[in-house]
Amino acid sequence: MENKAVINVCITGAAGNIAYALYSILCTGQIFGANQKMNLKLLDIESQTKGLQGVALELEDCAYALVNSIEYGFDPEALFKDMDVGIFLGGQSRRPGMERVDLLQVNNRIFKIQGKALNKVAKPSTKILVIANPVNTNCLTLIQNCPNIPKENFTCLTRLDHNRAIAQLAIKAKVPVTEVKNVILWGNHSLTMYPDHNHANIEGQPAVDIYEEEWIKNTFIPKVQKRGGEVLNLRQNSSVMSAAIAIRDHLVNWIYGTPEGQFVSMGVYTDGSFYDIPADFVFSVPVKCKDFKYEVVKDLTISQFSRQKINISLRELQDEKEEANCYDDEVEDESEE
Structure with missing residues (x-):
């Protein structure tokens, strides 16, 4: 993407901890390239007004050569308009003692609203990366509410778990992490996710x-x-730097x-054509x-043990999807009343 026209990058949850850790990485060209200028569009909720203003001031003070402009606010339609890449960090964060169902109920509403806003104002070419948990189901909610953007333009983050798996394999084998290749992280970003070493190689x-x-x-698992x-x-806070x-x-x-010869793990929309995973997850x-597109690696042999682990994670996602759909019905009923 280097040396192209200025791109519009929108970050939701822009006053949050992960966003704060991401800014220096993003604005020094470590993602889009050393010569790619960008307009930053920062979205958060009104209760984060002071924090968002403070972030904008700090970004100005950093005098990043790649930052062409900074816009911030609370209206998704205003900030999603004309964006090229969306990094969706915004949502209720996980706190000690919280269950996944709590996150699901709160964030389902948020991502339904944001999906409709995307559908109304975003370009069809927009690429979306979802990070807020429960990330797989949040990403699916965006997709379901945004038919104007191709489903393959949405992905969700399981790379942190992928990286964790690489690190543990490297530590155990006493090799650099760069020598660990083709680990797979299957399924849901949750306790049911399955880190798979069966196709990996070490040195x-x-x-x-x-x-x-x-x-x-x-x-390991x-x-x-x-x-x-x-x-x-240990931190009394979720993973931020990693x-x-x-x-x-x-x-x-x-x-x-x-x-x-290498592959990585991403949460992507399923069409029913790979690994016996049903469509619409x-x-x-x-x-x-390659070139801001992905292709699912479909020719890998799956052991019986791996199949069992994959199916466990699939069942959890099926349950989450049903819960989200029930919650949608409750919201609709409330609005009708």
Whole structure:
């Protein structure tokens, strides 16, 4: 994307912690390129007025050469208009003691409103990355409420879990993280997600030949699944720094491509054509990328153990989808009254 016309980048939840950690990465060209200028459009809720104003002031004070303009406010229709890329961080954040259903109910309403705003004013070419949890279902809610933008233009972030899996495999094998390739993160960004080492290689050697099955099942998988909760309990806040890096990694691969022979994990819309996953979900799968497009890697052999894990995560997403649909009905009923 370098050396092209100025692009419009909208960030929701712009006064939040992850956005704050992301700005220096974004505005120094680590995502869109060292020569790509951008107009920043910062969206948050009115209760965050002072925080949003403070962020805008700091961005001005940084004097980033790549930032052409800064616009901020609370109206999604105004800020989504003419945007090229949307980074959707905004939503009720996870706090200690919160259940996923709590996040689902609050954020379903938010993403339904934002999806309708996107549908009304955004360009069909707009690319969307959703980060706010429950991320898979939030992304699906956007898609369902925004038919004017192609479904393949929406993805959700599971790269943080993908990166966590890489890190744990590297630590165990005592190798640099750059030597761990083709890990897969399947399913929902939740405790049911399945980090899969079966197609990975470590320093060119198949990962299945390196790690003991007991360690994979009893240590590796649960550690990756529970890592977010571990950070949350220790920091009393959700993962921020690592989430910002994962956003960068996701977008860089989506825009500039994945290296030959390698794939990464993204949450993408399902059409029923891969891995026996039904249509109309957002599910994390292995993808190859090029020129801001992705292609699902479809030719991988799935073991019985992996199939069981994938199905567990799928069932959870089916439950979330049903809950979200029920909540939509309740909202509609309330509005009719």
